[in-house]
Amino acid sequence: MNNIFDCKLLLVDDEPQLLEMLRSILRKEGFQKLIAATSCLEARRLFATERPEGVILDVTLPDGDGFSLMREFREQSAVPVLFLSARDEDENRLLGLGLGADDYMTKPFLPRELSLRLKAILTRTYFPAVLTQKAKPVFRLGQAEIDLNSGTVSTKAGQLTLTAKEFTLLKKLYENRGNIVTGDSLCRAAWDDDLYGYENTLMVHIRRLREKIEPEPSAPQYLLTVRGLGYKLTGAEDT
Amino acid sequence: MKSMMKILARYVLSAAGIALILLTVNFGAMIAWIIQSKNVVQHTGDVAQLSDELTLQNGTYAISETALITIDNEYQWAMLIGNNGTVLWSFHLPADVPLHYTLSDVAGFSHWYLNDYPVHVWRRTDSLFVLGSEKGSIFKHGIEAPQSAMDNVLVWIPATLILNGMVAVLLALLFSLRFFRSLKPLAKGIEDMAENHPVTLSTNGILGPLASEINQTSEKLVRQEAALKTRDNARTTWIAGVSHDIRTPLSMVMGYASQLENDPELAPAKRKQAQIIRSQSERIKALVNDLNLASKLEYHMQPLQKDTVLLAALLRGVAADFINGGLPDMFSIEVEISREGQNTAVEGDEKLLKRAVSNLIGNSIKHNPEGCAIKAVLSKNESVCTLSVSDNGVGFRPDVLKSLKLPHALIKLQAHGLGLTIVRQIVKIHSGTVAFHNLPQGGCETILSFPLHCV
Incomplete structure (x- = not known):
């Protein structure tokens, strides 16, 4: 991996149209390896087979919730996770971050903000040296x-x-x-x-x-x- | 419990009062009775006068006609007994009255009865004049008391009265204490009921029916409270649900609009339109968030993170955020904090208090597109701290101002959004007060007052 754009990203949301939009936003930003899932089941399968380097996760999913899904992922790897949720209550935000999520954003969101935050957590995870130099x-x-x-x-x-x-x-x-x-x-x-x-x-x-x-x-x-x-x-x- | 003590004291006093009034009434009634019974048999001539009417003329006794009529009307018979015990003269003497008396006979009847006839006796120089009334018409009883006792009668009567009063008060106190003890759980029950706690009182004793009624009322109140809570809950959940559901479609509107806005291939006019869609979506987002917060605050579903909040720091922070956020040049924000106000702390939710101040400053900016000077002032006295936000802009619209002065329950949703409603709600949950008014020199002022937590 030479830069963060080489990261394979797993997008999980129960709304296929939102996934489509996320794909278009991220593709435009330069991310090429994008895989998407609309349920926990599919996400688990993709996570096991594709080994993504970053996850964007919705909290409300048809067959479970994003929080427990993240916990499962974390048992297997330290993959960075960004929550993208329609729940804006502080408790949910704190719960997500408390469980070790790298970031928590609420819908509706600005594409620019999403890509900035995503790049920040990917850089922090995979290229920490860049950060310390700038510090x-x-x-x-x-x-x-x-x-x-x-x-x-x-x-x-x-x-x-x-x-x-x-x-x-x-x-x-x-x-x-x-x-x-x-x-x-x-x-x-x-x-x-x-x-x-x-x-x-x-x-x-x-x-x-x-x-x-x-x-x-x-x-x-x-x-x-x-x-x-x-x-x-x-x-x-x-x- | 204080009111119970008051009731008790009043009860004792009134009981004592009743006792005294009864005593007076009885005393009066007795006097009235005595006077009245004297009037029943009105003796126009008493025994002495009648005796004087009887005179010895030429060896025989004679009596005037009027005296005879009097004797006939008011007594029954009369006689004169000589010193030797023989009847010398008589009038209507019944057959069962003897005509001769010994010394002991005379002693026996002189103050009492003669063969059951009540008699009055008058002593003459040589004889004894006796007037007899009908059998069973007069009650006679001799009164005898030691002289010393009669001498102190003026001390005894008031002493007795005082003693009566004291006993009455004591008894009243005793009874009311018993009453008080049985009322106490009831009073506690009513107090609990007022604070919305469920009440279950024992239904034994004289106040049992009352207690069971209180129990029923409390049960009803609890049920109603629960029903209200369910309804409020449903409403808040519903609003939260709607605002949750709106977020995903809004994400797409905002996301695509934002992409179009930044698409270099599009004509500038189209990109401008996309920018409008994006910024209006952000407005919808803010409105949905406001609606959600307002409904949670209204029905106490907003969890409060209470902490000690330094208002001076909060005010400076909010003002700095506005300026750092790129406040256009036609606006200015001035923060003025009095010397005493510098360390003002209140117990509250910092995020919400910040929200209240931001809403007020944001309101001034929103309603004065031509620009205005905004001033935030923090001051404090012994018990309250006041935080005011004012501007020199257009001021509140009269209809908005009118609705803002309405009591909380009556406030209606205004076309201008929920900003000020949220300010009112936030101040309310911090036990503060809020006042909105327009300034005579133009512009408006909002004053928030909070009770002081510590100095």
């Missing part, structure tokens, strides 16, 4: 280059090292770059506590962070304050 990014904020692997900020003036808290805060902001990150989320990430009582501490850490990454810390261009809500990192360019 610690290096990016630029104007003249400064920030390396989250080493936790350093390099400018023309030299290299500065981020403290642990500064690193956590910057990482959180970078992960949500372009978006507002509330003070509450930052506090959870850095101190694992509620914001109340940490307002000043957070402010002090943000100021120190600005001193390291901003060319002019008193008039920040990249790490912006969103009054009343939190902070936002803008202008980050991936290297």
Whole structure:
């Protein structure tokens, strides 16, 4: 297997027309090996003979339920399973994920979202190296280059090292770059506590962070304050 | 139980009151009886006056005509006994009355009866005047009491009355305690019934029939409650079923529309149409989800994941989500949290509370396509925290506002969807209150108030 598109996918749903649509969506995305079943019985047979590398599973099936079917599959292999269910109750979602499903989506769904999620779980299962490489990014904020692997900020003036808290805060902001990150989320990430009582501490850490990454810390261009809500990192360019 | 104590106290007091009233009435009746019985035989002339009428004239006794008439009307006979015991004069003397008396005879009848005739006696200087009434017409009884006892009569009477009152109160208390004890299970039963618990009381004792009626009523209530629950359940299940069944066909509408929308071979106008189909399908999805949630909230089928929720963080999070989700520039969201409001916590379901705030902000955005400034404010006093969402847009339509002010049970489904109904339901299950109104300067405001959990 060279890439995720080589994966053989088993699609299980009691509605043949929906299976047809899934086929067309996935084929368009580049998946070529697609097999489909409309019942537990058929799914079991196909699973045994075809050995699929990924399963998209409906919960409500004419001769059983998807949850127990997944349990059976899991006894034989660690195949990734994505539930596609018309049941949206939290209990069902939690039950599915609790049983070890890799993802749970509710109908109706957007084809784009389905393919993104499917690709994510297949990549995670079969090509985890790709993920770890991407995990610690290096990016630029104007003249400064920030390396989250080493936790350093390099400018023309030299290299500065981020403290642990500064690193956590910057990482959180970078992960949500372009978006507002509330003070509450930052506090959870850095101190694992509620914001109340940490307002000043957070402010002090943000100021120190600005001193390291901003060319002019008193008039920040990249790490912006969103009054009343939190902070936002803008202008980050991936290297 | 408090009301039972009140009933008990009132019962004791009224019993004591009844006793006192009875005593007074009896006393009054006795006095009335005495006065009345005196009136029955009205003596116009008493024995002394009649005796004076009898005079010795020329050796014989004579009496006036009027005196004789009086004796005839009011007594029966009369006689005068000389000091030697011989009858000197008589009038209508019956045959069974002797004409001679010894000293012991006189002592015997002087205050009582003479041969069963009730007599009145008057002592003259030389003789004894005796008036006799009809047999059996007067009851006579001598009263005798120690002087010391009579001296204290003014102390004794009130003391007796007080004692009577006290005994009455004590007895009332005793009886009411017994009554109270037998009423207690009944009161408990009624309380239980009010809280919808099934009630089975013992049907023994004087209150047995009452208890059995309470049992029957409770049984009926339980049955009705169960029937209502079944119906609500059926309705919620039905709505959940419909919304479940609609999802698969909707998936296909959405899926194919989305594919057409992204198909580069199609003309831009067709792709635009496909995009409209896709976005409208998403609206149907949202509506179905709303309907499902509203029906579950209405019939208490929505499982609550209660936790301590920090409202300030929740508000900031929702506002940030809206802005991060790509809020167009003509909208602005401002969050204002008072100093006291910063650590406001309520006990509740975070997801639902978030939903309520999102619905309100989403409503402002939806109804003001020209844009508006949205403001969310969190404040707190000793017992309540208030969370308000306002905007400077078009405000609520008058008919919508009218329906929002109706009591919960009367609210009707509006053409504008279930967003605000869900807000009301979420606030209700968090024991809070919600108020909707339009602002004088334009725009609308919704104020949610929650009882405080902790500080």
